[in-house]
Amino acid sequence: MARTDKQAAPGETILALQNISKTFDLGRGRSVxxxxxxxxxxxxxxxxxxxxxxxxxxxxxxxxxxxxxxxxAGNLGLEGRRIAGPGRDRGMVFQAYTSFDWLSVRRNVxxxxxxxxxxxxxxxxxxxHFIDLVGLTKFADAYPxxxxxxxxxxxxxxxxxxxxxxxxxxxxxxxxxxxxxRWHMQELLVEIAETADTTIVMVTHDIExxxxxxxxxxxxxxxxxxxxxxxxxxxxxxxxxxxxxxVISLEGxxxxxxxxxxxxxxxxxxx
Amino acid sequence: xxxxxSEKSSRRTFFAIxxxxxxxxxxxxxxxxWVVFFGIWLLATETGAVNQLLVPAPQKVLMTxxxxxxxxxxxxxxxxxxxRVIVAFLAASLVAIPLGVVMGAFPAAEAIxxxxxxxxxxxxxxxxxxxxxxxxxxxxxPKLALLFIxxxxxxxxxxxxxxxxxxxxxxxxxxxxxxGRGTIVRSVILPAVMPNIVVAMxxxxxxxxxxxxxxxxxxxxxxxxxxxxxxxxxxxxxEIMAGIIVIGVLGLTFDLLFxxxxxxxFPYLQEKR
Numbered sequence: 001m002a003r004t005d006k007q008a009a010p011g012e013t014i015l016a017l018q019n020i021s022k023t024f025d026l027g028r029g030r031s032v033x034x035x036x037x038x039x040x041x042x043x044x045x046x047x048x049x050x051x052x053x054x055x056x057x058x059x060x061x062x063x064x065x066x067x068x069x070x071x072x073a074g075n076l077g078l079e080g081r082r083i084a085g086p087g088r089d090r091g092m093v094f095q096a097y098t099s100f101d102w103l104s105v106r107r108n109v110x111x112x113x114x115x116x117x118x119x120x121x122x123x124x125x126x127x128x129h130f131i132d133l134v135g136l137t138k139f140a141d142a143y144p145x146x147x148x149x150x151x152x153x154x155x156x157x158x159x160x161x162x163x164x165x166x167x168x169x170x171x172x173x174x175x176x177x178x179x180x181x182r183w184h185m186q187e188l189l190v191e192i193a194e195t196a197d198t199t200i201v202m203v204t205h206d207i208e209x210x211x212x213x214x215x216x217x218x219x220x221x222x223x224x225x226x227x228x229x230x231x232x233x234x235x236x237x238x239x240x241x242x243x244x245x246x247v248i249s250l251e252g253x254x255x256x257x258x259x260x261x262x263x264x265x266x267x268x269x270x271x
Numbered sequence: 272x273x274x275x276x277s278e279k280s281s282r283r284t285f286f287a288i289x290x291x292x293x294x295x296x297x298x299x300x301x302x303x304x305w306v307v308f309f310g311i312w313l314l315a316t317e318t319g320a321v322n323q324l325l326v327p328a329p330q331k332v333l334m335t336x337x338x339x340x341x342x343x344x345x346x347x348x349x350x351x352x353x354x355r356v357i358v359a360f361l362a363a364s365l366v367a368i369p370l371g372v373v374m375g376a377f378p379a380a381e382a383i384x385x386x387x388x389x390x391x392x393x394x395x396x397x398x399x400x401x402x403x404x405x406x407x408x409x410x411x412x413p414k415l416a417l418l419f420i421x422x423x424x425x426x427x428x429x430x431x432x433x434x435x436x437x438x439x440x441x442x443x444x445x446x447x448x449x450x451g452r453g454t455i456v457r458s459v460i461l462p463a464v465m466p467n468i469v470v471a472m473x474x475x476x477x478x479x480x481x482x483x484x485x486x487x488x489x490x491x492x493x494x495x496x497x498x499x500x501x502x503x504x505x506x507x508x509x510e511i512m513a514g515i516i517v518i519g520v521l522g523l524t525f526d527l528l529f530x531x532x533x534x535x536x537f538p539y540l541q542e543k544r
Contacts, residue, residue: 066447088449098444101539102462111458112448143539156444163448 057225099144112163359418375434
């Protein structure tokens with residue numbers, strides 16, 4: 001399923017948010033501005049992490065990229081095309097488990113391809129490839145209800161990637177997992193980002209997770225949600241390291257962690 | 272020192288809060304409660320505490336059930352009753368399931384149909400019997416119509432509510448995988464809600480039996496209910512009780528069949544960990 005419409009080369013801008021605002025109508029003439037003038041670019045094949053305190057609207061930004069919500073003002077562009085509504089080019093992985101429990105793991109992973117009329121043989125081949133990538137080959141014929149939480153999230157990731165989206169969107173995908181599983185999943189995600197030709201935009205409130213995964217961190221402040229700071233973790237020297245201890249022991253890690261903690265604290269004192 | 276302590280703690284309290292009981296205990300308890308019930312019944316009739324004409328002895332009722340089936344062709348009445356329940360219930364399901372799913376999936380459809388369905392739900396189905404008799408005469412139609420009216424509106428509402436409870440993330444996931452409306456309703460919402468629909472059907476089938484008896488008592492010459500009304504005229508309380516027991520057994524059997532159906536259709540729900 002080689003797609004010809006993926007134009008941006010690695011390192012070029014694939015996603016552009018320009019001056020995005022979102023106002024929620026509370027009824028009776030009252031409204032609240034959740035997002036105000038958010039602009040940032042995401043480069044192809046990068047992992048972009050949107051980080052911020054709860055209530056900063058980071059999930060709303062992600063949902064607007066997915067097309068599940070519409071901005072009140074501003075422009076969202078993917079490869080220069082305006083985003084209007086959800087589509088297969090932007091696959092989303094949620095914090096809550098979204099496996100289709102009535103389908104086996106393999107048929108879950110095939111779901112998007114089936115919807116998009118990929119021929120059965122190719123579907124099967126791609127499904128097996130991505131099931132293998134997330135390490136679930138032994139469980140390909142199992143039902144999701146037989147799997148642990150971490151495995152279910154791996155099914156969701158494989159299902160999205162197999163559908164060949166231009167963006168893999170993740171909304172706190174490891175938030176419901178226990179600490180050890182989360183850590184394994186983060187390392188797995190780095191490996192996936194290296195192997196699969198994909199750009200990832202992920203939302204989290206976990207500072208450690210953000211620094212470990214991100215090529216680019218977009219830190220958002222709250223009331224209303226704005227971009228407070230864009231950070232590229234230079235200390236990683238543009239390398240992806242799929243080993244958490246190594247990253248944590250790199251020079252510059254703790255300085256960045258301290259810096260982001262300060263940003264968080266400033267937001268906390270706003271209440 | 273350790274022995275008496277462990278011995279003491281290994282002695283289980285009979286009424287222990289939230290402690291599971293063994294399979295044997297479940298079976299013994301279930302049989303036990305019925306033995307007590309029939310025991311009291313037997314005692315009351317044998318000692319003459321109750322009038323045998325009004326409350327026949329349990330063994331008399333069991334004998335009557337045997338006679339009804341073997342000598343008096345009661346099986347055909349039972350067959351007619353089962354047939355009515357199945358036909359009316361299937362018809363109600365064929366209307367309620369698609370409509371309920373559509374109403375649960377599309378708020379616009381809910382806005383159209385729900386005001387109508389909710390109003391009908393509050394009209395007692397038996398109140399339609401006189402008019403159903405005038406419209407449809409005395410054939411099968413008025414009975415089936417009563418069962419249908421009694422069940423369909425509740426089933427629509429149950430199916431709609433369960434459909435609304437399908438988690439939004441499932442639908443949004445399908446949207447970001449490129450699925451359209453039709454695919455989402457058919458391939459995500461319907462399979463996700465199906466186990467709950469089968470549970471709702473199981474509940475409403477029990478209600479169908481209730482309406483069946485009403486229909487047959489009021490306006491029928493065939494079926495279990497009609498037999499019971501005939502028996503009343505000749506003071507045959509044993510036959511009335513036999514009818515009640517047969518209906519109970521049938522209801523229980525259908526309930527168990529639905530339970531089996533649920534397990535068979537949704538094997539993935541049994542393997543939850």
